Amino acid sequence: MMHETRAPWISTPKRQEYFMLDVQICLTALLIFSCFSYGWRPALLTVFSILAAVGSELLGNALRHQRPTIFDGTAMVTGTVIALLMSPLTPYWVPMMASAFAILVVKIPFGGAGRNVFNPAAAGVALVTQCFPAYVFTYPDATANGSLPLWEIPETIITKASPAAELAAGADATFSFAQVIWGELCGPIGATAIFILIAAAAFLFIRRTASVWTVIPYVCMCTLIAIVFPRGTQGEIMHSIAAELCAGYLLFAGIFLLTDPVTSPKYPPAKVVYGLLAGVTVMLLRHVGRFEEGAAFAILLVNVIAAPLDRGCWYLVGYWQDRQSARKRGGAK
Amino acid sequence: MKKGYRTRRVFLRAFATENVVLVQGLGMCPIIAAGTTLQKAVALTVCTLAVLLPSSLLMSAIGKKMSPILRAPLYTLLAMALMVGCAWVMTTYISPELYASLYVFLPLMAVNTLFTYHAGGFSVGRQPHLAVTDALGTSCGFGVVICIVAILREIAVYGTVWGKALNIEARFPEAAYPYAAIILLGLMAAFLQQMRLKYAQILEDEEEIIRE
Numbered sequence: 001m002m003h004e005t006r007a008p009w010i011s012t013p014k015r016q017e018y019f020m021l022d023v024q025i026c027l028t029a030l031l032i033f034s035c036f037s038y039g040w041r042p043a044l045l046t047v048f049s050i051l052a053a054v055g056s057e058l059l060g061n062a063l064r065h066q067r068p069t070i071f072d073g074t075a076m077v078t079g080t081v082i083a084l085l086m087s088p089l090t091p092y093w094v095p096m097m098a099s100a101f102a103i104l105v106v107k108i109p110f111g112g113a114g115r116n117v118f119n120p121a122a123a124g125v126a127l128v129t130q131c132f133p134a135y136v137f138t139y140p141d142a143t144a145n146g147s148l149p150l151w152e153i154p155e156t157i158i159t160k161a162s163p164a165a166e167l168a169a170g171a172d173a174t175f176s177f178a179q180v181i182w183g184e185l186c187g188p189i190g191a192t193a194i195f196i197l198i199a200a201a202a203f204l205f206i207r208r209t210a211s212v213w214t215v216i217p218y219v220c221m222c223t224l225i226a227i228v229f230p231r232g233t234q235g236e237i238m239h240s241i242a243a244e245l246c247a248g249y250l251l252f253a254g255i256f257l258l259t260d261p262v263t264s265p266k267y268p269p270a271k272v273v274y275g276l277l278a279g280v281t282v283m284l285l286r287h288v289g290r291f292e293e294g295a296a297f298a299i300l301l302v303n304v305i306a307a308p309l310d311r312g313c314w315y316l317v318g319y320w321q322d323r324q325s326a327r328k329r330g331g332a333k
Numbered sequence: 334m335k336k337g338y339r340t341r342r343v344f345l346r347a348f349a350t351e352n353v354v355l356v357q358g359l360g361m362c363p364i365i366a367a368g369t370t371l372q373k374a375v376a377l378t379v380c381t382l383a384v385l386l387p388s389s390l391l392m393s394a395i396g397k398k399m400s401p402i403l404r405a406p407l408y409t410l411l412a413m414a415l416m417v418g419c420a421w422v423m424t425t426y427i428s429p430e431l432y433a434s435l436y437v438f439l440p441l442m443a444v445n446t447l448f449t450y451h452a453g454g455f456s457v458g459r460q461p462h463l464a465v466t467d468a469l470g471t472s473c474g475f476g477v478v479i480c481i482v483a484i485l486r487e488i489a490v491y492g493t494v495w496g497k498a499l500n501i502e503a504r505f506p507e508a509a510y511p512y513a514a515i516i517l518l519g520l521m522a523a524f525l526q527q528m529r530l531k532y533a534q535i536l537e538d539e540e541e542i543i544r545e
Contacts, residue, residue, distance in 0.1 A: 105516060109523050131507040
């Protein structure tokens with residue numbers, strides 16, 4: 001009897017829903033942590049973003065005359081990731097627009113979950129970053145404001161330059177170790193709780209949902225570039241590393257966007273090269289790019305070379321096996 | 334086979350089923366860079382037709398008799414000369430501002446791959462009426478695509494069509510960036526591909542007719 005399977009057809013025995021459930025658990029943990037700092041606004045942002053993503057998916061299904069694919073969880077994860085990369089002050093329509101773009105332009109036309117070339121969440125974030133940088137990069141002070149109002153944002157909200165913006169302006173990123181622990185950095189909703197991010201990474205590694213082969217080279221490359229080309233004025237190596245890794249959503253992108261099993265390569269050597277190239281691109285966009293954080297653009301750029309890397313790796317393995325078998329035959333003579 | 338039928342098929346092929354932009358991927362640079370208002374789009378289309386028609390006719394007449402090495406310089410020089418004429422007409426009689434806003438993209442049209450493929454490819458050695466039909470179909474196919482992209486972008490960026498204001502308050506200035514045009518072209522190409530799949534059988538018959 002034939003088994004009916006659903007996209008994405010990934011070469012692991014695990015099913016799609018478990019991948020998405022794991023990721024959703026980690027994202028929810030980050031969201032809850034953020035709600036402690038900013039009140040209910042991040043949660044409401046996430047709900048709106050998810051609603052837009054799921055609604056767009058249903059619309060896309062209707063346009064393609066297929067059964068609803070919202071229950072595989074991919075649309076929900078896309079919506080959540082987009083919301084977590086917004087600022088807590090972002091108006092609600094911005095993540096909704098990003099989610100709709102991600103699903104209707106980047107995911108559905110290519111054939112839905114499992115066939116998309118680009119990461120939908122990264123594309124959605126890239127769109128709103130390009131179009132509304134003022135909304136995306138205006139962060140409230142994490143400690144001074146208390147819980148944010150849900151609907152009308154008053155003028156009196158205290159905003160603060162995020163560490164990424166300080167680095168981009170050539171100043172020193174001023175934050176302490178305690179701020180990192182308590183998630184008091186300025187930044188996107190889900191990307192400031194560094195310790196929860198590390199715990200989420202460990203959880204995803206143990207569950208084999210995210211690949212170590214991608215994330216570790218990515219972080220290593222970012223660290224290396226932070227050592228060789230430090231920004232800021234102090235010039236201390238450790239400070240430069242900590243500032244670069246904790247600012248913006250570099251780690252978040254590495255853990256949740258880069259390891260997307262659909263758009264990343266499948267062979268470990270290709271994954272290593274992919275992670276290294278992603279690290280170079282992210283840091284390059286930070287140094288010379290237009291925005292303070294360009295990780296979403298970097299992910300889209302490296303998505304393009306995932307398939308060629310896989311194919312190159314496949315040829316390499318074939319060549320090596322041919323050589324091995326030739327050597328064996330030579331030995332037998 | 335009727336003569337008129339074949340001519341019509343050649344036109345439809347260049348215009349729709351093998352659309353010069355959406356299927357062959359030629360002439361995308363002016364659409365992405367300059368296709369931001371309807372006036373620019375129409376100007377580019379008319380210039381394309383004015384240059385492509387004589388070059389195609391010339392190539393259909395003498396293309397077969399000369400060596401392929403000489404063909405390319407000949408029709409490129411002809412296209413450049415005609416484009417100078419177009420530019421002169423536009424600056425003198427129509428609107429110098431329009432010419433200025435088209436910047437470098439009007440002169441660049443003269444060396445577009447669109448001419449290489451159609452004037453220097455399809456037309457060589459064909460009957461003149463087929464060459465003319467192909468040139469017309471190519472220009473119309475290019476024109477329709479650039480006009481759709483330009484109308485959408487003009488509405489999004491300026492809220493106008495052909496300079497006339499529509500009562501639309503919402504503005505989306507980022508649509509003037511190249512990526513908006515590339516996304517639009519991608520969606521249009523996907524739509525055309527769906528149509529092609531739907532009428533695949535008719536297309537196969539048509540290929541046979543053209544090959545005859």
